[in-house]
Amino acid sequence: MKFGLRNSSRLLLVGFVTCGGATPPPQSEGSPTEPAPSASPTNEGSSADGSGAEAPATPELLAGIRAFDGGKYGDARKLFEAASRKNPKDPTVFYNLGLACEKSGDHAAAETAYKAALERKPDLEAAVEELGALFIDEGRSTDAVLLLQPAVVKHPGNGALHENLGVAWAADGDVAKARQELEQAVKIAPGEPMYHLTLAHWLTVWRADGASAQLDIARDLAKNDLGIVASVGYEYRMAGAFESCIKTFDRAVAIQDGGEVRTERALCKLGLKDDKGARVDLQAAVDKDPTYGPAHYYLAGRLAVDKNFTGAAAEYSKYLAIEPSGSLSKQATERLKAATDAMGATNGAAPKRK
Numbered sequence: 001m002k003f004g005l006r007n008s009s010r011l012l013l014v015g016f017v018t019c020g021g022a023t024p025p026p027q028s029e030g031s032p033t034e035p036a037p038s039a040s041p042t043n044e045g046s047s048a049d050g051s052g053a054e055a056p057a058t059p060e061l062l063a064g065i066r067a068f069d070g071g072k073y074g075d076a077r078k079l080f081e082a083a084s085r086k087n088p089k090d091p092t093v094f095y096n097l098g099l100a101c102e103k104s105g106d107h108a109a110a111e112t113a114y115k116a117a118l119e120r121k122p123d124l125e126a127a128v129e130e131l132g133a134l135f136i137d138e139g140r141s142t143d144a145v146l147l148l149q150p151a152v153v154k155h156p157g158n159g160a161l162h163e164n165l166g167v168a169w170a171a172d173g174d175v176a177k178a179r180q181e182l183e184q185a186v187k188i189a190p191g192e193p194m195y196h197l198t199l200a201h202w203l204t205v206w207r208a209d210g211a212s213a214q215l216d217i218a219r220d221l222a223k224n225d226l227g228i229v230a231s232v233g234y235e236y237r238m239a240g241a242f243e244s245c246i247k248t249f250d251r252a253v254a255i256q257d258g259g260e261v262r263t264e265r266a267l268c269k270l271g272l273k274d275d276k277g278a279r280v281d282l283q284a285a286v287d288k289d290p291t292y293g294p295a296h297y298y299l300a301g302r303l304a305v306d307k308n309f310t311g312a313a314a315e316y317s318k319y320l321a322i323e324p325s326g327s328l329s330k331q332a333t334e335r336l337k338a339a340t341d342a343m344g345a346t347n348g349a350a351p352k353r354k
Contacts, residue, residue, distance in 0.1 A: 058083050073103040091121035125155055132164045141171035159188040170202050193221035193228050204239045211239045226255045242271035259289025293322035313339040
């Protein structure tokens with residue numbers, strides 16, 4: 001699923017104040033949980049030189065923020081690197097550099113930058129959040145726990161730290177500790193839909209009660225945020241709550257129709273054995289977004305059920321052309337061969353041997 005959200009382990013809330021009267025430009029539209037670069041650290045009483053007075057934001061730092069907000073992460077990285085050379089004691093510069101490196105796909109450099117920020121200001125919560133989330137993304141749950149455990153003790157009111165620690169414990173297999181931290185995040189910020197969504201996800205994974213109730217809350221809080229609404233719908237499907245799934249994707253389609261939300265709604269309909277409704281959505285999905293591979297894959301399956309093997313083969317081929325190494329490519333290859341063989345049999349030719 002790629003609804004423009006951060007990975008579920010990256011559900012972070014980062015709000016910043018700026019120094020010297022400078023304000024970073026507004027973020028582009030997207031998930032409200034997306035971290036933003038900042039002209040000053042979040043924690044009060046910080047300074048670049050340890051004097052207690054905040055260091056002035058350099059032109060390079062402010063230009064880097066503008067580049068980051070404009071999606072020019074490579075440019076932002078270069079500007080933040082220049083800012084770090086000009087002001088090597090400023091933790092915020094290194095935090096922002098970490099964000100830019102991570103967005104550019106250089107996780108090793110991002111880790112180095114976040115650690116540099118924390119060396120300069122150990123209680124910079126935003127850097128702890130991002131580094132912990134980075135560890136989780138890389139499957140380093142033990143490192144994440146070691147980093148985040150003391151952080152939640154020091155900052156007990158930070159929901160993002162509790163949420164990330166909960167995900168780290170979940171990845172480590174400690175359900176009791178994970179649930180405690182995830183529920184604490186919800187308690188701290190009951191109005192944050194992503195915390196409810198993350199808790200619901202893990203309740204489903206653990207086959208525990210309560211996932212649908214958390215998803216109901218997240219859905220209501222999400223308003224018209226397409227990414228969150230669609231993610232809630234996906235989690236309803238994973239929980240087997242297909243009616244709620246369909247209603248949620250009805251809302252997602254109303255917000256912004258497209259191939260992915262149509263495909264997801266079709267899968268929910270299949271969960272309720274509504275084959276006709278699923279086919280309508282899948283056909284609409286490939287019409288609206290011919291580049292969305294899964295829509296072709298699932299439409300091919302419906303066509304194969306109808307014994308329309310020519311159409312099925314064509315859709316499997318389209319999927320493989322779009323996502324030759326995708327998560328469904330192995331199944332698509334096998335089913336394309338089966339559909340092609342069935343076409344030959346239908347035409348009176350002997351099926352090819354495997």
